[in-house]
Amino acid sequence: MIPGPVKVPQRVLRAMSKPMISHRSADFETIYEDCRSRLKELFETKNDAVVLSGSGTAGMEAAVGGIIGKEDKIITVTNGKFGERFTELGDRYGTAVLLEFPWGTPFDLDRIEAALEDGAKAISIVHNETSVGIVNPAKEVGKLARRYDAIFIVDGISSIGGNEFLTDEWGIDIAITGSQKCLAVPPGLSMVTVSKRAEEMLEDGKGGYYTDLKAHLNKSRKNQTPYTPAVSLFYALQEALTMAAEEGFPERRARMAGLAKGVREAALALNIELFPQVNEHSTYSNTVTAMKMPEGVTDGQLRGGMRKRGVVVSGGQSALKGKIFRIGTMGACTEADVLRTIQTLELVLAKEGVISSLGAGVGAASRAIDG
């Protein structure tokens, strides 16, 4: 029950054991074409989609390395761990102007506008901050990016497919996701969409070589890749996108929303405080719920006790280590998975004397998921 890499459905695992084909064959091109077209549906975009054989970080490097040159600035808005990666990337290829908010707190849009007024070629945000369970206001930042003519880069790695994500409507120039989150594919692929406006800024020889966005875009138009792709993961991606389309992209998001609501309601019933602060633009995530460690129990007792009972949840990262714990509800996650997780949490809390009776959390979760 961690926020990725998530459990991979049998159908997807089986797809990976198909015999190997040459990546220069028509068979591969058919698979890539199918994936690219379904990805456009998933990202709600008319922009072109490419698949990189690398983790989400490869996609982030493709975006920043493609757009930001030595003389350029990128504003990297951050309220959690994964925002930091954009700052490192910005400083590798140009200059990152870090706009930092306390972890798990909403962005201050006025401060973002003030930073854009100072001028920057691009601005990046993490849509769903996995480290703190908050969804950041892509729509609002997108409006500001357009007003100040900055390229808008969004890390949607743990978001796309689970939270609402409207690439075109929100004016997102480059959107990135990873295979191992809401799509429930093994890790190793990164999917990136690129607007015409952003594409015009890509130049030969800019950014990383393996993650060269221009090279990937050019080759993708013939359903090919510049370097050897991870063919078996493409099999898995195609199968997972087919499964997502069968379930329906909106229905799939609604399922994850219901499961996360179940976790939040269970927390409320168990007197566990949710970690992120939300407001009218920044909301709780459908894909990961971050909760404060209840008083009277340590991280080792809570997560260790759950693990002993067969349920793995995540802890806090960096300064939040030991202070929060996180439950993922993405991908193929089911109501049964959530109920078992909450039940196990209750057992551990009861054992440690934090709660005195069982059932309140499971009851609240099941009522919430039932709608």
Add this chain to the structure above:
Amino acid sequence: MIPGPVKVPQRVLRAMSKPMISHRSADFETIYEDCRSRLKELFETKNDAVVLSGSGTAGMEAAVGGIIGKEDKIITVTNGKFGERFTELGDRYGTAVLLEFPWGTPFDLDRIEAALEDGAKAISIVHNETSVGIVNPAKEVGKLARRYDAIFIVDGISSIGGNEFLTDEWGIDIAITGSQKCLAVPPGLSMVTVSKRAEEMLEDGKGGYYTDLKAHLNKSRKNQTPYTPAVSLFYALQEALTMAAEEGFPERRARMAGLAKGVREAALALNIELFPQVNEHSTYSNTVTAMKMPEGVTDGQLRGGMRKRGVVVSGGQSALKGKIFRIGTMGACTEADVLRTIQTLELVLAKEGVISSLGAGVGAASRAIDG
């Protein structure tokens, strides 16, 4: 029967369908530790080995981007298509001094020495030039690199595990291979070994971000990766290395050597000329055999005819398109695979009137493989 990606054995395919684990778990660390230790055997080195979740090109970028900075020169010795990639990488991160020999001809060691005399931080070669089927003299270039104190980078992507490859004895500072060649794993992983001398030159923030060699080395010492690894491909790599160790690394190389000799003897018997020119330092490859297109048959007739009969072989690349064809004998390739390939080749040549009777090629191949 192409020179990679090659057929993947069932055992390796099955390993990939194991349930997903967290890459931050002890289970993953055990797998990575096991792979790293077996890779040192495979590379015949005491140097540390890392696995990147990307194709061989990612490994090449890790090497060049890690060593070559803006002011540095790298001599890129080339006699085929894959050498060109080092030149592009050298020019991306510093300056590539291209030392080009006609495709498929041996290196002139005096010219290499003269280039080193002019001064360069590094020199790169492709050990097994897949595009032309030649094995380049890594041992001799290694001696020169040491004499002129240049970092020696070797692309062993289609070589390691198939041809003799002595990383330490030949003084190779950075050696690279890919998963989809002699190890018969699906594509998507790149394995890199790094000498102490080379490691001392790695700096924070240098080269590509996703392929940052220093970050990968540092994390690997805790059997971890800087970014999310392609976990299912690590399952496959572990299984393939186990299989290779069961067969025995030298026995495995000897098998591929025998199969390639079978292809060469068949070519001789069928009056088909081998493409590469060899000498005392540069030899025919154990993993791919390049042959000139016989007179009286086109590329479309030869390869198309074989494909129609269920056997896929490769054509020539770039200027060699239509002029040569190539048969891979790497990975899990068997005597039966080679005999069927030669038999199919004979059928096609007979149909096109190039040969008048069947059997000479298959006979020569089977005698050669039988030793």
